[in-house]
Amino acid sequence: AIQMTQSPSSLSASVGDRVTITCRASRGIRNDVTWFQQKPGRAPKLLIYAASNVPSGVPSRFRGSGSARDFTLTISGLQPEDSATYYCLQDYDYPWTFGQGTKVEV
Amino acid sequence: QVHLEQSGAEVKKPGASVKVSCKVSGDPPNEPLIHWVRQAPGEGLEWMGGFDPEERKTIYAQQFEGRVTMTEDTSTDTVYMELRSLRSEDTAVYYCASRGHEYSNHFYYYGMDVWGLGTTVTVS
Numbered sequence: 001a002i003q004m005t006q007s008p009s010s011l012s013a014s015v016g017d018r019v020t021i022t023c024r025a026s027r028g029i030r031n032d033v034t035w036f037q038q039k040p041g042r043a044p045k046l047l048i049y050a051a052s053n054v055p056s057g058v059p060s061r062f063r064g065s066g067s068a069r070d071f072t073l074t075i076s077g078l079q080p081e082d083s084a085t086y087y088c089l090q091d092y093d094y095p096w097t098f099g100q101g102t103k104v105e106v
Numbered sequence: 107q108v109h110l111e112q113s114g115a116e117v118k119k120p121g122a123s124v125k126v127s128c129k130v131s132g133d134p135p136n137e138p139l140i141h142w143v144r145q146a147p148g149e150g151l152e153w154m155g156g157f158d159p160e161e162r163k164t165i166y167a168q169q170f171e172g173r174v175t176m177t178e179d180t181s182t183d184t185v186y187m188e189l190r191s192l193r194s195e196d197t198a199v200y201y202c203a204s205r206g207h208e209y210s211n212h213f214y215y216y217g218m219d220v221w222g223l224g225t226t227v228t229v230s
Contacts, residue, residue: 036151043201044201049215087151089151094165100150
C-alpha cells in the first residue's frame with residue numbers, strides 16, 4: 001500500500017499567518033491527492049481535489065500544489081475558523097490511504 | 107446536490123455483525139459512487155472501500171477483506187456496509203461519502219465531496 005507521510009503532526013499559528021502542510025507519498029501518484037478539513041465531532045470536508053483544484057464554496061485562502069510524490073496544502077491569511085485537523089488522501093491506487101493528520105490551532 | 111443520511115448509533119458485542127445504512131437523496135447528476143471511511147476514537151481516517159465505476163465493482167481495503175460487504179438497494183437508493191466478526195478495535199465512527207465524478211470519454215473525479223454525518227459503532 002502507498003504510504004502518505006504527513007507533516008507536521010500539529011502546529012500553532014496566528015490569525016493572518018500562512019501555514020503549510022505537506023504530504024509525501026511512498027511512490028509517485030501523479031496528482032491524485034485530495035485534502036480534507038475535519039473539526040471535532042464533524043464529518044470531513046473536501047478542500048482540494050486532484051492536488052490543486054478547489055471545489056466551489058471553499059475559501060480562496062486554501063491552495064493545494066504538488067505532483068508525483070510531494071504535495072502541499074497552504075492556508076494563506078489564517079482565520080479562527082481554520083482551527084481543525086487536516087488530512088491528505090491518495091486516491092491513485094487501492095487501498096486509498098490517508099496521511100496521519102495535522103492539527104492546526106489558530 | 108446529493109445528501110447522505112446514515113443510520114443511527116449501534117452497540118454490538120464482540121463477534122457480532124453490524125449493518126450501517128446510507129440513504130442517498132437529492133438529484134445526483136449521475137450514479138453516486140459511495141465509499142466508506144471510519145475513524146476510531148482520537149484517531150485518523152481509514153478508508154474501508156468503495157465502488158469503482160471503471161472496474162464496475164466494489165473494492166475493499168485488504169485489512170477488511172472477508173469481513174466487510176458493501177451493497178446497494180437501488181429500489182430505495184440506500185447503500186449498506188456490513189462488518190462481521192466485530193472486535194473492540196472496530197469501535198469507531200463510520201462515514202459514507204460520495205465521490206464526485208462525470209464521464210466524457212473517460213471518468214473525471216472531484217474527490218469525496220459529500221459526506222454523511224457518521225454512525226457510531228461501539229463494540230463492547
